[in-house]
Amino acid sequence: MGEAAILGGGAIGMLLGAKLALSGCAVQLWTRTEEQARLIREKGVRLASLEEDGEISVPMRAFSFAEAPAPFSGILLVCLKQTAITDELLRELDRKLAKDAGLVLFQNGIGHAERFAAALEGRRIAAAVTTEAALRTGESSVRHTGRGETWLGLWPGAAAGADSSAGGANGGAGGQASPAGEDLPRRAAEMLKKAGFSVHLSNSIRDRMFKKLLINAVINPLTALWRIRNGDLPGSPERLAVMEALHRETFGILRLHGFEADWRELWEELLRVCEKTACNRSSMLQDVLGGRATEIDALNGAVCRLAREAGAGAPWNEAVTALVKAIPTP
Numbered sequence: 001m002g003e004a005a006i007l008g009g010g011a012i013g014m015l016l017g018a019k020l021a022l023s024g025c026a027v028q029l030w031t032r033t034e035e036q037a038r039l040i041r042e043k044g045v046r047l048a049s050l051e052e053d054g055e056i057s058v059p060m061r062a063f064s065f066a067e068a069p070a071p072f073s074g075i076l077l078v079c080l081k082q083t084a085i086t087d088e089l090l091r092e093l094d095r096k097l098a099k100d101a102g103l104v105l106f107q108n109g110i111g112h113a114e115r116f117a118a119a120l121e122g123r124r125i126a127a128a129v130t131t132e133a134a135l136r137t138g139e140s141s142v143r144h145t146g147r148g149e150t151w152l153g154l155w156p157g158a159a160a161g162a163d164s165s166a167g168g169a170n171g172g173a174g175g176q177a178s179p180a181g182e183d184l185p186r187r188a189a190e191m192l193k194k195a196g197f198s199v200h201l202s203n204s205i206r207d208r209m210f211k212k213l214l215i216n217a218v219i220n221p222l223t224a225l226w227r228i229r230n231g232d233l234p235g236s237p238e239r240l241a242v243m244e245a246l247h248r249e250t251f252g253i254l255r256l257h258g259f260e261a262d263w264r265e266l267w268e269e270l271l272r273v274c275e276k277t278a279c280n281r282s283s284m285l286q287d288v289l290g291g292r293a294t295e296i297d298a299l300n301g302a303v304c305r306l307a308r309e310a311g312a313g314a315p316w317n318e319a320v321t322a323l324v325k326a327i328p329t330p
């Protein structure tokens with residue numbers, strides 16, 4: 001599987017596509033609309049990178065999802081929002097992907113990997129957690145706004161284990177044979193590293209996803225409800241108290257599902273993320289301001305489901321889920 005395709009022409013999709021194309025990877029971009037695909041075919045993806053001033057135009061093969069060539073048997077990087085993952089999309093993917101295709105899922109939140117695995121029987125699946133920051137500045141343009149880290153791990157992963165940045169996890173590195181398909185994270189990691197991203201392989205990708213969930217389940221709903229930037233979140237004792245209550249409850253629920261971590265360390269990390277992304281509007285705030293559906297069901301809604309499965313309560317998560325769902329659409 002030498003070829004890569006990106007599903008989703010949002011900020012992360014265009015960023016990955018442009019940087020992969022620049023590194024010489026044979027990559028195609030699958031967009032939701034034919035209009036975006038045509039624009040990109042004609043003008044390329046315009047990338048404002050962190051390395052150079054101004055924008056460069058990166059030529060790219062682009063297709064609307066409906067027109068994407070099939071069967072596809074390379075690595076598909078799925079960069080859609082959780083809200084775009086419908087049963088109809090999964091059925092269409094099942095028709096388009098050859099049995100030896102591999103998928104790498106880049107979504108925030110949880111619940112999606114199980115859905116892809118159930119709908120796309122036999123295909124190799126890896127989950128990715130990334131802190132790369134990008135802003136879609138137009139239909140065919142993207143700005144890379146912050147360098148981040150990306151973790152990749154086979155789904156469903158093995159029992160909890162250590163992460164590695166060298167290529168040992170999930171990948172049969174060091175010349176060891178790996179069962180068919182287990183090299184997907186390693187191959188995807190090599191491709192992304194060649195494109196300039198900092199990538200780690202993870203033997204416990206579910207824990208990485210939980211860690212990111214713990215950040216998104218606090219920052220995203222609260223910034224969306226209060227309509228403030230990430231840096232303003234811990235800016236008053238009242239807001240800090242709500243953040244802490246939501247964080248403690250979420251942490252406790254994830255622990256009931258085998259998540260092992262130190263609460264204080266993760267609380268401090270949450271405050272660091274608010275500081276590092278101080279000027280950002282969270283993705284949920286952007287969705288609310290743009291009148292789009294939010295990812296609340298895959299974040300706090302999913303935490304409520306995990307609580308119910310464990311026979312526990314989740315009053316803070318229930319409350320923010322209900323409040324975000326009740327935000328009037330403009």
Ligand code: KPL
Pocket residue numbers: 108215216219220230273277280281282283284
């Ligand atoms: O991932 C994010 C998001 O907005 O979805 C954070 C880390 C909160 C940065 O804005």
